[in-house]
Amino acid sequence: NRFSLEQPVAAFAPSFRIKAQPRALTIEDVLGQRSGYVRNAYDNLIEAGISRDEILPRFTTLKPLCAPGKCYSYQNNVFSLIEDVIDKSAGLPYPRALQERILEPLGMAGASVGYHAFISEENHAEPHLKTRRGWVESRPRTTYYQVASAAGINAGIVDMAQWVAALLGHRPDVISSSVVDEVLTPRIRTANELANRNWRGVLQDAWYGLGWRIYQLPETRLALHGGWVAGYRAEIAFSRELDLGIVILSNAETRAVGELN
Numbered sequence: 516n517r518f519s520l521e522q523p524v525a526a527f528a529p530s531f532r533i534k535a536q537p538r539a540l541t542i543e544d545v546l547g548q549r550s551g552y553v554r555n556a557y558d559n560l561i562e563a564g565i566s567r568d569e570i571l572p573r574f575t576t577l578k579p580l581c582a583p584g585k586c587y588s589y590q591n592n593v594f595s596l597i598e599d600v601i602d603k604s605a606g607l608p609y610p611r612a613l614q615e616r617i618l619e620p621l622g623m624a625g626a627s628v629g630y631h632a633f634i635s636e637e638n639h640a641e642p643h644l645k646t647r648r649g650w651v652e653s654r655p656r657t658t659y660y661q662v663a664s665a666a667g668i669n670a671g672i673v674d675m676a677q678w679v680a681a682l683l684g685h686r687p688d689v690i691s692s693s694v695v696d697e698v699l700t701p702r703i704r705t706a707n708e709l710a711n712r713n714w715r716g717v718l719q720d721a722w723y724g725l726g727w728r729i730y731q732l733p734e735t736r737l738a739l740h741g742g743w744v745a746g747y748r749a750e751i752a753f754s755r756e757l758d759l760g761i762v763i764l765s766n767a768e769t770r771a772v773g774e775l776n
Contacts, residue, residue: 517604518542520725528599530568532575533583540583542600546725547702549586550593551579557592567595567661587703587723594726595662609663620689621681623674630660633669640766642746650767653746666744672764679753679760682738695755698725699738713773741773748772 518527523539525531533540536551544550556577560570570592580586598609605612610628618626625636633639633655643650659666670678681690701722708714708721708728720731730737739752750772753760765772 518600520546524596524600527603528571528596531571531596531599534575534578536579537582538584542597543702543725544583545593545596545600546698548589548594548723549584549703550588550590551581551583551586552577552588552590552593553580554588554590556588556590561591561658561662564658567592571596584703587705591659591662591665594665598664613668617689618674621677621686623670623677626668626670626674628663628668630655630657630667633660636669639669640747640764643767644746645768656745659744666742672762675751675762675764679751679762682753683755683758683760699727699729699755700724701729743768750775 520543521541524542524545525539527542533550540550550556552574557570557573560573561567574593580588601607601609601612607615613628617623625638627633627636642653642655644653645651661667677686680686682695684692684695701724703723705721705723705728708730709718711718714730717732718730719733722729724738726740727738728740730739735754735756737752737754739750741751742749746766746768748763748765748768750763751760763772763775
């Protein structure tokens with residue numbers, strides 16, 4: 516009860532403004548990828564190393580494709596506004612709140628937030644990129660770490676197993692079933708995903724919840740998501756009906772991960 520999903524996100528992130536629209540952009544719109552902006556708006560600036568403080572004010576001049584809540588468009592910069600919401604409402608920096616409320620209670624001992632936490636961990640996986648000479652080890656990039664909630668959390672496979680178990684309902688002391696119900700409620704249809712080559716012929720319908728893709732299969736409903744930054748791939752999927760989850764982590768930028776999932 517620190518904030519409501521219906522609240523305007525601008526109340527927590529004053530540097531972020533949108534052009535005049537029928538209604539304000541809400542926290543629910545941010546988490547549900549329904550800002551209305553062109554997909555991955557200003558991700559090129561993240562990759563160029565431009566600071567988040569410089570990127571967010573630029574949305575003032577960017578014309579949305581649709582009104583807030585009316586269409587799906589995946590974002591990293593916009594999603595990161597949840598960090599401002601947490602900072603202001605919880606009185607804690609986002610990384611610390613995440614550590615104290617999620618990672619530590621779930622026993623995700625190897626999980627952390629940020630680039631420095633990653634490289635200071637002796638047992639970490641270096642990224643690999645495919646070149647004409649084959650797979651080549653690369654150096655981790657710092658750019659996406661500035662949008663920590665979207666792409667700045669570090670976790671190994673044992674940590675992720677704890678996360679999936681919690682989402683399946685086995686840790687109600689940390690994450691209640693009502694919270695899981697809330698984030699997995701379909702908010703907007705993502706019909707274009709029906710044409711995904713890895714799911715074609717199996718996927719019956721698709722939506723986006725709050726931070727989760729929701730796929731309807733013939734025999735069950737899946738919650739899933741993927742991540743892809745230079746040299747790394749990650750996929751997670753779970754079915755509450757089957758009480759089963761799968762996590763795939765790769766320190767190589769390979770399409771095989773999507774095919775396995």
